Amino acid sequence: MTGGRPEVPVAVIGAGPRGLAVLGQLLAALGPGGPWEGTAAAVHLVEPEEAGAGRVWSPHQPAGLLMNTLAGHATAFPDASVRTPGPRLTGPTLLEWSREHHETGPLEPWEHPGRALMGRYLHWAYGEMLRRAPAGVRVVRHRTRATALARTPDGGLRVTLENGDGPLAVGAVVLATGHTDQREGPGDRELTGFAARHGLVRLPPGYPHEAALDRLEPGAEVLVRGLALNFFDQLTLLTSGRGGRFTQHPDGTPRYLPSGREPRIVAGSGRGVPYLARGQAPGAMPRGHRLRHFTGEHLERLLARGPGGVDFRTEVWPLIAREAGAAWYATALRL
Known part of the structure; x- marks a missing residue:
């Protein structure tokens, strides 16, 4: 009260x-x-x-x-x-x-x-x-x-x-639970068991800053499965996070100076190609995208139906996909 x-x-x-x-x-x-x-x-x-x-x-x-x-x-x-x-x-x-x-x-x-x-x-x-x-x-x-x-x-x-x-x-x-953990599946259990039987260290998927990376010895060969965003974070923690640093060669190309505390990283994925690095153009912000398909008018019409009156898969997702495609092709044509 x-x-x-x-x-x-x-x-x-x-x-x-x-x-x-x-x-x-x-x-x-x-x-x-x-x-x-x-x-x-x-x-x-x-x-x-x-x-x-x-x-x-x-x-x-x-x-x-x-x-x-x-x-x-x-x-x-x-x-x-x-x-x-x-x-x-x-x-x-x-x-x-x-x-x-x-x-x-x-x-x-x-x-x-x-x-x-x-x-x-x-x-x-x-x-x-x-x-x-x-x-x-x-x-x-x-x-x-x-x-x-x-x-x-x-x-x-x-x-x-x-x-x-x-x-x-x-x-x-x-x-508002955000990212949630996944339960360990059969494939994960198989890998965990294999590592235990052979005296290996296996770190399950998760947030990089929570991973027990200190269990990975300097110079040890470490397999990394996946080349997406988590891969770059793990790579950062195992290189510059262990005292390595980046400088430049005289021609301007990057050079990595190891600390000697890094493991030897062998990385791969089903696609075999890492994501592109984060883009950065000093002094400039990326161009905004003007909505063409998922506009305010479309949104108002969907909201007017009330709770439960809109099917995401058939009515909302196509608008999002169309909008993303328009932005992608406009950028590709400009570049």
Whole structure:
């Protein structure tokens, strides 16, 4: 109860960037000028890692692991381009925040910042949202995992927490779980068993900054399966992360100076070709793409049908694929 008013309990499961965005919109809707202004509410935020950053954007990961997004495109707060009813909880972009808080040297819009930097910004944004929470609204932090969600006989929802607190009885739940782990399949179990029988080290798939790479001895031959984004992160941690550094030959081509602590990496994939490196054009931002197929008009027509009235596979995905194709071919023709 708040001032004699019953609280409306809701839960947000996951407090990475998506859960943070949901929290910001909830607080704005419950605040001055919002559609639920004056409503007493308890927002239960369930997240075992740093609130705002979550697991992927851990502020404690190595600085050499970079975002795929450019600094000039990253923000935790909506701006005027976001079409949402009611007020917005606005705030600084990553660039503005980093300059104000002197987090790094000059961060340029076209650079790929470190994920740890983004994590510190997101965690700060969480604290800023709490500071600006409207009167009568409580944000209750649960630093644990949600393990079950069930409907109760009275039509409510019950959230079971891993640490035994609760369960939480709420009227609504937002699932913002982001990237989730996969259970080990037969192929993974076979590889794990093979490694154990032959005295080898096997590191299962996962987030690079959580991998036990210190188990890999300097000079040991290490097989890496896959050449996508995780591969580049693992390569970074096993090279420059172990004291190696990059310089240039007199002709400008790159040169790697090993520290002697690196393993010998043998990498491959079904495709056999690594992804292209992150593009960077100092002094210039990539051209934006003007929507041609998935336009606001299309979106309005789909939203007008109400919940459950749109089939993603046959009506939404084709528009996305058409838009991506238009952007790709326009770029290919220009280059």
